[in-house]
Amino acid sequence: xxxxxxxxxxxxxxxxxxxxxxxxxxxxxxxxxxxxxxxxxxxxxxxxxxxxxxxxxxxxxxxxxxxxxxxxxxxxxxxxxxxxxxxxxxxxxxxxxxxxxxxxxxxxxxxxxxxxxxxxxxxxx
Numbered sequence: 001x002x003x004x005x006x007x008x009x010x011x012x013x014x015x016x017x018x019x020x021x022x023x024x025x026x027x028x029x030x031x032x033x034x035x036x037x038x039x040x041x042x043x044x045x046x047x048x049x050x051x052x053x054x055x056x057x058x059x060x061x062x063x064x065x066x067x068x069x070x071x072x073x074x075x076x077x078x079x080x081x082x083x084x085x086x087x088x089x090x091x092x093x094x095x096x097x098x099x100x101x102x103x104x105x106x107x108x109x110x111x112x113x114x115x116x117x118x119x120x121x122x123x124x125x
Contacts, residue, residue, distance in 0.1 A: 049083060052079065
C-alpha cells in the first residue's frame with residue numbers, strides 16, 4: 001500500500017515538474033494536483049476498508065463462530081476488491097494527469113517553435 005502511494009505521489013510530482021509557467025500548463029498542474037488529491041482520497045478509502053476488514057476479523061475471532069468467520073472472509077474480500085479498485089483509479093488519475101501535463105508542455109513547445117519560425121522568416125525579409 002505504501003509503495004503504491006509513493007508511486008502515485010512520484011507520478012504527481014513528475015507531472016507537476018513537467019509543467020511550465022503558462023495558462024495551459026497551469027491548468028495541467030491544477031489537474032495533476034486534483035488527481036493527486038483523488039489518489040490520496042482513494043488511498044484513505046482503501047485504508048478505511050482494510051480497517052473495517054480487520055475489525056470484522058477481530059469480531060470473528062472473539063465470537064469464534066462459523067458465521068462470524070464467513071463474514072470476516074467476505075469483508076476481507078470486499079476490502080481487497082476496494083483496495084484494488086482504489087489503486088486502479090488512482091493509477092489512472094495519475095496517468096491522466098501526467099498525459100495532460102505532457103500535452104500542455106508539447107503545446108507550449110510547438111507555440112515557441114512557431115514563434116521562432118516566424119522570427120526567422122521575419123529576419124530573412
